[in-house]
């Protein structure tokens with residue numbers, strides 16, 4: 262798995278405002294959208310394009326446009342939804358699928374509780390959105406799920422990653438080709454409740470205003 266961590270002063274600034282517990286939800290959502298646009302710009306460098314003949318007002322020429330089949334964007338419910346707007350602004354023609362994953366508190370297994378994706382993903386490039394890479398369990402299961410459906414190129418976009426989750430993900434997808442991870446930043450560690458430290462708290466709550 263190839264890992265890219267953005268290293269940019271604008272990203273540092275936006276993440277610092279996100280982390281602040283006094284940042285209200287509307288600003289938090291706006292900043293997530295802006296960060297996703299920066300992440301997506303880097304993460305789509307390998308997106309497939311194909312030649313197309315076009316005619317400018319001056320001459321005929323050959324340009325490049327997104328190839329078929331269209332890329333698929335998959336936000337992981339619930340917090341990944343907050344990243345969708347920023348991603349589709351950059352990729353307005355992408356198809357969007359949804360995956361809901363949760364931990365079964367008795368078995369600790371990750372279970373899929375909602376799924377709205379094409380049955381056949383053969384040859385598709387898939388962009389997975391999940392803001393917080395904590396233990397890595399959800400992303401590992403998501404990648405396996407997408408692979409079983411035939412996706413051959415999977416790129417995960419996360420805002421903050423914990424070293425424990427990055428390591429687990431690396432091991433969980435070892436041997437799989439064409440899996441990439443793009444992070445805006447890497448934090449110090451997980452705490453005993455599997456929250457990222459210093460992190461930003463519960464991303465879903467911060468996005469949707471349930472933090473108090």
Ligand code: URA
Nearest residue numbers: 393395456457463464
């Ligand atoms: N999910 C979150 O929303 N925050 C964390 O710190 C870890 C997982």
